[in-house]
Amino acid sequence: xxxxxxxxxxxxxxxxxxxxxxxxxxxxxxxxxxxxxxxxxxxxxxxxxxxxxxxxxxxxxxxxxxxxxxxxxxxxxxxxxxxxxxxxxxxxxxxxxxxxxxxxxxxxxxxxxxxxxxxxxxxxxxxxxxxxxxxxxxxxxxxxxxxxxxxxxxxxxxxxxxxxxxxxxxxxxxxxxxxxxxxxxxxxxxxxxxxxxxxxxxxxxxxxxxxxxxxxxxxxxxxxxxxxxxxxxxxxxxxxxxxxxxxxxxxxxxxxxxxxxxxxxxxxxxxxxxxxxxxxxxxxxxxxxxxxxxxxxxxxxxxxxxxxxxxxxxxxxxxxxxxxxxxxxxxxxxxxxxxxx
Numbered sequence: 597x598x599x600x601x602x603x604x605x606x607x608x609x610x611x612x613x614x615x616x617x618x619x620x621x622x623x624x625x626x627x628x629x630x631x632x633x634x635x636x637x638x639x640x641x642x643x644x645x646x647x648x649x650x651x652x653x654x655x656x657x658x659x660x661x662x663x664x665x666x667x668x669x670x671x672x673x674x675x676x677x678x679x680x681x682x683x684x685x686x687x688x689x690x691x692x693x694x695x696x697x698x699x700x701x702x703x704x705x706x707x708x709x710x711x712x713x714x715x716x717x718x719x720x721x722x723x724x725x726x727x728x729x730x731x732x733x734x735x736x737x738x739x740x741x742x743x744x745x746x747x748x749x750x751x752x753x754x755x756x757x758x759x760x761x762x763x764x765x766x767x768x769x770x771x772x773x774x775x776x777x778x779x780x781x782x783x784x785x786x787x788x789x790x791x792x793x794x795x796x797x798x799x800x801x802x803x804x805x806x807x808x809x810x811x812x813x814x815x816x817x818x819x820x821x822x823x824x825x826x827x828x829x830x831x832x833x834x835x836x837x838x839x840x841x842x843x844x845x846x847x848x849x850x851x852x853x854x855x856x857x858x859x860x861x862x863x864x865x866x867x868x869x870x871x872x873x874x875x876x877x878x879x880x881x882x883x884x885x886x887x888x889x890x891x892x893x894x895x896x897x898x899x900x901x902x903x904x905x906x907x908x909x910x911x912x913x914x915x916x917x918x919x920x921x922x923x924x925x926x927x928x929x930x931x932x933x934x935x936x937x
Contacts, residue, residue, distance in 0.1 A: 624728045627687065629717065630655045632735040636760055638733055640743040644824065647671070648742075649703075651717065651735065659721075659729070661685040661696070668823045669845060672715070672764040673737065676700035685721060687729050694729075698722040701731055705764035709736045713762060713929065725769060737762075763845040763872070775830070776802060778883040783865075785810065791822055794848075794867065796883045801834040806869060808848055821846045821871070829871070841879060846871030 609711040635648040645666045651659040662683045664676045675681040677698050685696035701719025708714070721729045747753050778796040785792050792810035797803050806829050808819035821829055821843065829843040848869035869881040926934045 624720075624730055625689070627651070627658050627729050627731050627735060628731075629658055629731060629733040629735050630654065632715070632717065634737060634738065634739040634760075634762075635745075636668060637742045638668065639741055640746070644668070651731070651842070658689055659685060659687045659696075659731075661701075661721075667762065669763045669826075670823075671703055671737075671762060672705050674700060674702045687721065687723065694723045694725075694727070696721045697724050697731075699728070705766075706734055708765075712736050712738045713765065715764075752910045772877045773880065774802075774877060775880045778804070778881065791825070793818060793884065796881075797834070802840070803834050804831045805830060805832075806843075806846075806848070806871070806881075816850060816852045819848045819850055830908075841873040841875075841877065843871040843879070844874050846879075 629651045631652050631654075633650040633652075636649065637646040638644050638647055640779060645664045645668070647663050647665050649661045649663055651661070660673075662682050664672065665671055665675075673681075677696075677700070682696075687694040687696060699719065699721035701717055701721065704716045704718075707716040713736070714734050716734050718732045719730075720722055721731070721777060723729070740758040741760055741761050744753060744758040748755050748758050750894050774797060778798050782795045783792070784794075790806045790809060790811060794806045794808070796802065807822045807825045809822050810819055826844055827842065829846070830839055831841040831917070832839050846869055848867050851866045867881075867883040869879075869883075871879045871881060873879060909937075
């Protein structure tokens with residue numbers, strides 16, 4: 597921990613640089629690294645997704661790289677100057693700061709480390725002098741929130757409260773797997789937030805709300821839980837009025853079958869979500885749904901279970917606008933028996 601705290605203290609001095617004392621003559625330079633820190637700046641700067649990646653070899657900082665990760669909990673991915681996921685960077689060489697202006701690197705999860713998770717960092721970064729700096733190392737990565745770290749420095753909170761528990765590890769490292777099947781629910785796309793909201797209910801009264809990042813609604817593909825609103829993703833028991841699980845991460849595979857325009861057929865969607873709860877149990881949630889032919893899945897619509905078609909003469913319970921509705925013989929009623937329009 598001595599090395600870790602030494603690097604932490606450097607942050608308070610504008611990431612003061614130490615030199616990697618080797619002469620630079622070649623056009624490509626190998627940067628050695630064995631540890632790193634990812635400093636979450638967004639709660640301090642109030643700009644979601646901003647991180648500072650500090651790469652070090654022993655106690656010597658070799659590079660500071662400002663990145664945009666679009667997440668408060670995950671860092672694995674590829675970062676480039678070209679798409680502005682790298683916003684700036686500096687390599688420290690021979691007691692000199694070498695500003696970076698081009699290149700890319702990939703950060704990938706390897707496994708659990710002695711204290712913090714191990715990531716592999718690989719890529720090439722270029723300065724303005726035509727020199728390429730090559731990274732290809734496993735690093736133990738400490739992630740922490742800079743604002744909370746400032747509170748820690750003032751004695752307001754303990755150090756562990758500063759640490760960000762990254763969620764790039766695969767789900768097989770988690771606890772019990774719980775599979776749940778749903779009979780239908782509501783889908784809402786919140787355009788100005790870029791979020792797809794899914795709510796659904798099981799036959800025995802379990803209720804789920806899930807919020808996924810979505811640039812548009814809706815194409816088949818993989819959707820990731822929204823980090824900002826992860827605390828609003830849960831399983832609740834409607835019978836006991838209790839929450840059974842809060843989710844902290846997860847993805848959903850969504851399949852859309854959109855019939856030809858004017859076919860009169862229903863649009864078929866299916867969602868299989870793998871969600872990790874705060875206790876590390878994994879929930880596999882299956883939601884098969886059919887959008888009636890006269891409705892559009894791009895709007896906020898009540899979605900009927902394909903197992904219980906709305907044309908049935910039997911009472912059919914669905915969710916719409918967050919309310920339970922009972923449908924019978926083509927009419928809709930509230931739980932109080934009043935007919936709804």
